[in-house]
Amino acid sequence: xxxxxxQQQDRAETNPAFSCRKLKLGxxxxxxxxxxxxxxxxxxxxxxxxTTLGLARLAEEMDFEALVPVARWHGFGGAxxxxxxxxxxxxxxxxxxxxxxxxxxxxxxxxxxNHPIVAAKQSTVIDHISGGRYALNIVTGxxxxxxxxxxxxxxxxxxxxxxxxxxxxxxxxxxxxxxxFDHEGKFYKITxxxxxxxxxxRPYPAVMSAGASERGRHFATKYADxxxxxxxxxxxxxxxxxxxxxxxxxxxxxGREVRVWTVANIVQGETEKAARxxxxxxxxxxxxxxxxKNMIDTFTLDINARMIPTERLKxxxxxxxxxxxxxxxxxxxxxxxxxxxxxxxxxVDGVLLCWPRFEQGMREFRDITYPLVRQAGLRDFG
Ligand SMILES: Cc1cc2nc3c(=O)[nH]c(=O)nc-3n(C[C@H](O)[C@H](O)[C@H](O)COP(=O)(O)O)c2cc1C
Numbered sequence: 286x287x288x289x290x291x292q293q294q295d296r297a298e299t300n301p302a303f304s305c306r307k308l309k310l311g312x313x314x315x316x317x318x319x320x321x322x323x324x325x326x327x328x329x330x331x332x333x334x335x336t337t338l339g340l341a342r343l344a345e346e347m348d349f350e351a352l353v354p355v356a357r358w359h360g361f362g363g364a365x366x367x368x369x370x371x372x373x374x375x376x377x378x379x380x381x382x383x384x385x386x387x388x389x390x391x392x393x394x395x396x397x398x399n400h401p402i403v404a405a406k407q408s409t410v411i412d413h414i415s416g417g418r419y420a421l422n423i424v425t426g427x428x429x430x431x432x433x434x435x436x437x438x439x440x441x442x443x444x445x446x447x448x449x450x451x452x453x454x455x456x457x458x459x460x461x462x463x464x465x466f467d468h469e470g471k472f473y474k475i476t477x478x479x480x481x482x483x484x485x486x487r488p489y490p491a492v493m494s495a496g497a498s499e500r501g502r503h504f505a506t507k508y509a510d511x512x513x514x515x516x517x518x519x520x521x522x523x524x525x526x527x528x529x530x531x532x533x534x535x536x537x538x539x540g541r542e543v544r545v546w547t548v549a550n551i552v553q554g555e556t557e558k559a560a561r562x563x564x565x566x567x568x569x570x571x572x573x574x575x576x577x578k579n580m581i582d583t584f585t586l587d588i589n590a591r592m593i594p595t596e597r598l599k600x601x602x603x604x605x606x607x608x609x610x611x612x613x614x615x616x617x618x619x620x621x622x623x624x625x626x627x628x629x630x631x632x633v634d635g636v637l638l639c640w641p642r643f644e645q646g647m648r649e650f651r652d653i654t655y656p657l658v659r660q661a662g663l664r665d666f667g
Contacts, residue, residue, distance in 0.1 A: 320641075323573040342385070363577070392421055421492055424495070549611050625663055
């Protein structure tokens with residue numbers, strides 16, 4: 286038997302992101318200063334290795350399936366410069382993988398900033414460190430100032446996804462093919478591409494994509510195992526239709542099954558009024574509206590091919606101040622659980638969670654809310 290045959294395992298058995306738990310849970314953006322808020326709120330995430338690791342350990346106490354970092358290279362200015370300080374996603378994932386035992390650990394990779402051979406190799410190391418708990422989140426990059434930092438021109442939207450297809454093809458070949466191969470494409474030339482050892486996960490590590498445009502949705506449903514989408518407020522039927530549209534696209538166009546995940550922001554209070562008062566405080570009194578404007582101005586640059594109607598701009602800014610655009614779960618512990626239940630009923634397979642005061646919020650969730658999440662059957666194995 287070769288070393289490869291001994292080491293590799295079916296990823297459904299090693300990676301909790303593929304578990305049959307009814308609703309998978311995770312954390313989002315715990316590698317960056319301020320976490321998911323853009324606010325001068327006391328108690329927001331102050332990024333240090335002990336604080337980010339502390340959140341990973343809290344996640345493990347609740348058997349979370351996904352710890353997802355964001356790839357960010359500088360912040361959004363304003364008074365608080367949210368996400369300015371932060372840990373690089375691959376090295377963060379390696380450290381977190383070594384310090385945890387159960388959770389799924391993700392890295393996030395800008396295709397244009399990480400050569401596919403380096404990405405495949407680094408991913409493989411993290412997969413080995415974690416014993417097959419690793420997933421790779423592929424992002425094409427929308428934040429022009431951070432891409433400009435690297436000195437080469439940012440690609441247009443269509444070209445970015447063409448590059449992503451070639452990038453991922455190379456990464457997957459390195460993960461799966463034993464023989465060295467040559468590749469000559471539009472974006473990459475590989476001579477005798479080689480990678481050993483192979484990742485632990487067979488056939489290869491989980492791949493995540495959060496493409497939102499029409500082109501991005503096609504990329505995600507064609508290539509990714511985990512498709513991430515932002516769900517705005519809406520009724521159950523609207524939510525279900527949004528999720529089903531991904532399944533339909535994956536099945537009808539590409540003959541594939543995908544798992545659809547989303548992001549939610551938890552603002553919990555003793556009463557609904559207390560939760561709403563706190564929301565008003567950290568968003569409307571303490572919010573960093575200048576940073577949010579910078580972020581939305583960048584997001585809506587022509588090069589990103591994304592139009593937000595002028596009358597919606599304020600609402601977008603508010604959503605990013607409140608919780609990086611995540612689905613708002615605001616209210617009592619029972620209302621939070623109802624909200625998670627509704628997302629599950631809409632067909633969502635997993636939810637990345639964030640809290641304005643990340644550590645305090647997560648502790649409260651563990652002690653007060655998570656037992657109700659379990660009682661509701663959301664953490665049952667189906
Ligand atoms: C859960 C989630 C995580 C994301 N992580 C990153 C990230 O780490 N870095 C980044 O530049 N963009 C990130 N994005 C942005 C997406 O990759 C993508 O650019 C955005 O959804 C716009 O879609 P489009 O590229 O198809 O227009 C993320 C989006 C979501 C929903």
